[in-house]
Amino acid sequence: MMKRNRDSHLLRKTMRTRFKKLVRHVLLNLQFLDETEDQGISMNVKKNVAFLVRQKRKTGVLTIAEKALLRAKHSTRTIEERKRLCMIIATQPCFSRLPPKIRARLVSVLHFMTINTDRVIVKEGDVPIHVYFIVSGEVEMIKSSYDKITKKVSKVTEAIVGSGDWIGDVEILEDCTRINTYVTMTTCELLAISTSDFLGILGGFVKKQWLEKKAALKSLSYFDFLTEDQIIRACKNGYLMQYDPLQSIYSEETTGINYVHFILSGECVILQCLKMKVIKNEGQTTFELLNVSNNPQSLFQASSKSLKSQRIDMQGRYNILTDSVFNLQELLATSSEADREEALERKKAVSS
Known part of the structure; x- marks a missing residue:
């Protein structure tokens, strides 16, 4: 009984x-x-x-069927389901910069999880075990800061990361303990991978990019004053981009500037410098091109009108100083080419 x-x-x-x-x-x-x-x-x-x-x-949000497929064991998935998972992973922003072959290898080792609000994903000082890829939701990145005046340790919010970001990869690349604490601000959907799988599949590709970014930052005197911790944060948030000749860095359709660009190699030119007046009337904003004299210094002289009603646009197609179309070949002529031409003329003069 x-x-x-x-x-x-x-x-x-x-x-x-x-x-x-x-x-x-x-x-x-x-x-x-x-x-x-x-x-x-x-x-x-x-x-x-x-x-x-x-x-x-919504782009990037998984359906119930997709999440169920991600939770299933890889050994039980059919060939069609594995192909479908490759397509699902390819559509996620956090894997957009990875080659297709690496994305295909991730299918068997990724683990899907859902975490509620105000939960600690990674704790500062812990040994890195997993790397997390954010599918949806927002996560707060917190750093412990010691105040010498109050002699207390406080938590400082450094950033808020979201869909498309990675969590925990920096500590594995730097071979150190967790640098920050990550706490969920909303209900988050994550894809997790163990440290061994991360190094085996992504290690070579990610490590190469990481070292290239650190070398690029240290080659610029602008970053000489940064500490090693600040260099690591800059590498985490920065990207290495390559632009082809005559390609626009900031195009006319760009609504805002999200990044600051540092030139590592090559040369760039500003195609236009216009002096504009912004007029706001009944909730509508209009732009008026101001007349500028042929004197280049007048462009930089202060105007008697309010500075709030003026804006300088650094993009365009026409030269305000000559009021004619730019000679693009002349603008793109580098200083090295000018030096070569000068050397050839000097050589001709000596031979004659």
């Missing part, structure tokens, strides 16, 4: 635990409950219209 009661108590406890786990998963996936699996095009016109409407969803 006692054994039967004990078994009944264990059964109720197990069922209660499973029910709580089920409720927790339902709450975490509440925003996706209205989604249905794609059935494809059929002979029914109404179903086809509904299918096309259902295809519209």
